[in-house]
Amino acid sequence: MTALVSLDQVQVRFGAVQALSGVSLSIQAGERVALMGGNGSGKSTLLRLLHRLIPPSAGVVLADAAARQAMLFQRPYMLRTNCLNNVALGLWLRGIRWGEARHRAARALQRVGLGGMAERGAKTLSGGQQQRLALARACVLEPALLLLDEPTSSLDPHAKREVEALMDELAQGMTLVFSSHNLGQVKRLASRVIYLEQGRVLADLPTEQFFEGTLLQERYPAAHLFVKGELS
DSSP states (O other), rough: OOEEEEEEEEEETTEEEEEEEEEEEEETTTTTEEEOOOOTHHHHHHHHHHTTOOSSEEEEEOOOSOOOOEESSOOOOOOOOOOOHHHHHHHHHTOHHHHHHHHHOOOOHHHOOGGGGTTTGGGGGGGGHHHHHHHHHHHTOOEEEEEESSTTTSOHHHHHHHHHHHHHHHHTTEEEEEEEEESHHHHHSSEEEEETTTEEEEEEEEEEHHHHHHHHHHOOHHHHHTTTSSSO
16 A cells, blocks of 8 residues: 555644654555544644644654645634535635536535535535535545544534545545544544544554454553543
């Protein structure tokens, strides 16, 4: 497999706060990687680092410059325009003519089940609909790597299932890295789990091994306690 991005002993500091410390990992093409850990463990910082929104304070980050990336935030920002324009604008900014951008945007809306809402104001959508619109906005750019920060944490159960189904579908053609507190979601969607605590990677395992109680308890006790619900 080809590495889309690799980190070697990366640190990220915000003033006196050490957000990431000594992180070394590679994300391979085709993987479905779940980032797990308690609040403040470094998951969001790692996603932003992978998406080049923040620079490392130390260490080396190597990325495939030819591989497009897109990121979906926990609460995506909706532009004050309709759904179609929200999706088309990113294409237009990449140099696609406006008519073609709107055509591709319409197809992307159909893909996420919002084809009938193209002219509706994006800010009037429900939380689940806004997440689906944000997925359309990201995926219309055809990224090789899609990063998602707690994409279903604020959604009701029905909306969570809809967004999960889309994530599963989209992951067939791209690499997926997402943070989540939802153990069931990680089991359903991820092929690999990276567990962080206080900015350090404490476990990096295939999903089946991560949730195999004996191995986790013996080698990664902090991750084992998190899975049991004794750490948050």
